[in-house]
Amino acid sequence: MxxxxxxxxxxxxxxxxxxxxxxxxxxxxxxxxxxxxxxxxxxxxxxxxxxxRPKMTVNEKIFLASMFYPLFAIASQLSPEPRSSGIETLEADTFKLQCFQTLTGVKFMVIADPTHTGLEQLLKKIYELYADFALKNPFYSLEMPIRCELFDTNLQALLEQADKNGINSI
Missing domain, CATH: 2.30.42.40 (Pdz3 Domain)
Incomplete structure (x- = not known):
């Protein structure tokens, strides 16, 4: 049975x-x-x-994020609201995908458990790290993978803090 x-x-x-x-x-x-x-x-x-339900693999998360971007772009173009930011959050029963678009058009996405709150705040903090450590790095080229040890170290510390104390505490 x-x-x-x-x-x-x-x-x-x-x-x-x-x-x-x-x-x-x-x-x-x-x-x-x-x-x-x-x-x-x-x-x-x-x-x-x-x-x-099984946990999502890294490949499934990458696939999901790559599928989200075209939807984000279409929603931005179809929106009756001028300069719309498109879809910001995609929620399902097993995950939540949050997107943050900067004023310069850079998009940051995070895939998290659907119960997590404060993901936009986390994305803004990641953007601050990106601006401080990647964009100010003379060896970094836009549209290329970020290869900066200071960025990696600070991002890891931010994620550990968010995991330990909750996203709202950052």
Whole structure:
């Protein structure tokens, strides 16, 4: 009965996240035990199974951001409001994509958990770091990847602070 439920939930986009509170990664538990073996062994019953949606991979986030930009541009052009900034937030049940466009047209995007608030404030802080460490760097060229150790260090510190104390505390 439980195995049937397991496979039905997989078919609607859910994955097994934990068995008896032990996180599952792929087909293995955190301790290296095979998850299917644990489910098949009746000596382990009763089991506490936690299902949910899988976390987005980095490639999925990049793909999502690249799909968002054309929508952003179309919305900017179709808006009856002059100089509209287009779509600023795209919310779904598994993620929130927030976009911040600077006065010079540079766009910053962040993909976060849908429960996070204050993402625009975070993007403005990232823009400040970009202006301070990338744009003022004589070796940085626009439209090129940012290769600046000071920018990377300060961005990492900002993200750690936001993660530790909450986005609203930055």
């Amino acid at each position: 439980i195995l049937t439920l397991y496979f039905v939930l997989f078919s609607v986009g859910h994955v097994l996240l934990a068995i008896n509170g032990i996180p599952v990664s792929g087909k293995k538990l955190e301790d290296g035990t095979d998850a299917l073996d644990m489910l098949n062994d009746t000596a382990n019953y009763p089991l506490n199974l936690k299902f949910g």
